[in-house]
Amino acid sequence: MSTSPGYTENKAALIKRLHRIEGQVRGIERMLEEDRYCIDVLTQLSAVTTALESLAFRILDDHVQHCVAGALASGDEAEADKKSKELLEAVHRFARAR
Numbered sequence: 091m092s093t094s095p096g097y098t099e100n101k102a103a104l105i106k107r108l109h110r111i112e113g114q115v116r117g118i119e120r121m122l123e124e125d126r127y128c129i130d131v132l133t134q135l136s137a138v139t140t141a142l143e144s145l146a147f148r149i150l151d152d153h154v155q156h157c158v159a160g161a162l163a164s165g166d167e168a169e170a171d172k173k174s175k176e177l178l179e180a181v182h183r184f185a186r187a188r
Contacts, residue, residue, distance in 0.1 A: 096156030097149050104145065111141045150180060 097104055118134045154177060161173035 096152035096154075100148070100152060104149065107141070107145055111138060111145070114138045114141065146184070150184075153177065153180070 114134065115138055118131060118138065121131050121134065158173045158177050161169045164170070
């Protein structure tokens, strides 16, 4: 079984997306410095939150498709159990964050 993260094949695209999100956050900082209207700031904060959630779900999907599926296919019950528990914990973290 591979030890590389599930997102390895998409790493460049994920990093590019993170850089765009970073730019959005810097834009929000400028909005605050410029005393922009509250609702406009909140709208941008919501957009950043959505972008981060989307990125997280993409990484979670890669984890399921690569790490969890690989552990299940390996026949190693202990590894499959470990990856399944990791997956459930990640899903619970997402559920609590909402």
